[in-house]
Structures are given as C-alpha cells and as structure tokens.
C-alpha cells in the first residue's frame with residue numbers, strides 16, 4: 001500500500017485510510033474483524049471520533065498488540081477546554097493507547113467555533129498541553145465550510161485538515177488543496193464516496209487518485225468494501241473513456257441535487273437543519289436504525305416537516321439546489337422508513 005507524507009506532521013500514512021463511522025452498525029466481533037482486514041491490506045491510517053459511539057472502543061480492541069506502525073486519528077466536537085480534556089481521556093481509554101497521533105477539532109464549520117477553539121486558555125491550549133505531555137502528537141481540524149477551512153489552514157495552528165472531497169464536491173481542488181500545499185497542511189479526504197451517495201468506487205477513487213498528496217478515509221462496514229477499494233489503489237490509476245463518461249453521467253444526475261453541507265442556506269426561520277435533512281438518506285447507509293430514528297436526526301426530521309416553503313434558503317444556496325423539493329422528498333422517505341422500522345420492531 002502506497003504511503004504519503006501527511007503535511008507538516010511528517011507522518012507517513014497509507015494513502016488509503018479507514019473511516020470509523022460505519023462499524024458502529026456491526027456487532028463488536030464483526031467490527032473488529034473488519035478493522036483487522038484493513039490492517040492486513042496495508043491500511044495504517046485509522047480515523048474515528050469521540051462522537052462515533054462504539055467506534056473507538058472497537059478499534060482499540062482490533063489494534064491491541066498491533067499498535068506499532070499505525071497512525072491513529074480521533075476527534076472531539078467539544079468547544080471547551082474541560083470538554084476536550086474529558087474527551088481526550090476517554091479516547092485514550094477506549095483506544096487503549098498512551099498517545100493519539102492526530103487529534104482533530106471535529107466539525108468546525110463556523111468562524112465563531114474557530115475563534116472559540118483558538119481562544120487563549122481555550123480548547124487549543126488544552127490540546128497543546130496534551131501535546132507537551134506526549135498524549136497527542138499532532139493537531140488537526142475537520143470542517144464542511146470552505147471559508148472556515150481556508151481560514152484554519154492560513155492560521156498556521158493546524159497540521160492537517162479533513163474536508164469533503166469527491167468528483168461531485170470537487171471545489172477543494174481549486175483553492176483549498178493548493179492552499180494546504182502552500183502551508184504544508186496535510187489533506188484528509190472526508191466522504192470520498194459522497195457519504196454513501198456514490199456507488200461506483202472505481203470512478204470515485206480514480207478521480208481522487210489524480211491528487212498524489214491526499215489521504216482518503218472511506219467509511220468501511222464490510223471487508224469486501226476495503227478489498228474492492230484496495231484493488232483500485234494498486235491497479236491502473238488512469239480512468240478509461242467509459243469511466244470518464246460514467247463520472248460525467250453521475251455528475252449530471254447528482255450534481256444538481258447534491259448538498260455540500262456548507263450551511264450557507266442558513267438561518268432557516270423554522271430552524272430546520274437543512275444540510276442534515278438533505279443528507280439524511282446517506283445516514284441510512286451508515287448508521288444503525290436506532291440512531292437513525294432517534295435523537296438529533298429524529299428531531300431534525302420532525303422540524304423539516306414544518307417547512308413553510310418560504311424559499312429563503314434557496315436564494316442563499318450557492319449551488320442553486322431545489323432545497324424545498326428535496327426536503328419534502330426526504331421527509332416522506334423518513335416517515336415511511338420509520339413506520340417500516342417500527343413495524344419490524346414490534
């Protein structure tokens with residue numbers, strides 16, 4: 001498996017990494033087996049998060065006795081010093097390791113959140129202290145907002161950035177990736193398969209393989225998925241004319257409906273979490289049903305049903321997406337899926 005240098009961290013990581021969201025859906029035994037299959041194929045970059053319920057613990061069990069040579073990345077969505085300290089302790093305990101190679105601030109998509117993280121004696125200070133104590137080796141950030149991501153890269157405070165990048169959400173190729181190269185910030189590709197929206201792995205990964213200095217972390221649920229993707233990484237990287245045509249067809253089909261989760265459409269007067277609702281079909285592929293039909297997803301989908309059709313969001317969406325139409329479709333789909341799930345559960 002090819003390795004690349006992850007920006008100024010100077011860490012060498014496998015170009016194909018492991019995204020730890022989908023193993024939450026599996027039994028613990030199956031989750032451990034999937035992670036181990038990834039390791040056996042030469043994957044050395046493992047990404048998880050405090051927020052991914054069982055993921056850290058399962059990864060910890062899978063890598064027990066095999067820590068050497070692995071680069072472990074996890075994240076915290078906390079915006080307070082105390083919260084970061086608590087999450088870091090939990091991550092070290094769940095992963096059963098003495099140190100985390102890359103600790104990332106999770107989902108920083110507003111300027112306010114970025115400022116809070118960088119406040120004196122704030123979350124970044126907690127991470128810096130942990131770094132001095134050897135509990136963290138490097139610091140990164142993840143974001144869905146292009147403007148915030150660019151600011152974070154320019155700040156010089158982060159060694160890596162994780163951002164959505166695929167042949168539909170391909171905006172990073174123009175500015176963010178060149179900016180990362182300029183500042184020597186490692187680029188980790190979030191959602192190489194567009195959060196489960198792209199089924200054609202060959203086209204999706206061959207598109208990304210033209211960028212030699214990015215690490216990709218597809219979410220992996222089954223051994224066959226990582227086996228299929230690993231084959232693409234060692235095969236011919238050039239797209240065939242048929243694959244080029246397929247990429248264009250998918251762009252035409254999905255590009256007009258694909259939400260980049262930038263949140264430029266906010267604020268919604270009904271407080272509908274628009275990007276979450278727009279991407280809810282992808283959650284169904286990655287999350288266990290008990291999470292899909294409860295908590296913040298359920299609350300958000302219920303809010304979506306209160307859309308007044310005002311159209312304010314569509315005026316603000318830079319991609320001119322038919323937000324109202326998509327929200328109505330998602331609400332209908334969610335109600336049907338929930339009814340079906342509840343029917344199965346009794």
Ligand code: SF4
Nearest residue numbers: 268307308310311313
């Ligand atoms: S159309 Fe619906 S989702 Fe969009 S801003 Fe208005 S209420 Fe919110």
Ligand code: SF4
Nearest residue numbers: 259260262263265317
């Ligand atoms: S609907 Fe448009 S503006 Fe809103 S998050 Fe999606 S892409 Fe961004």
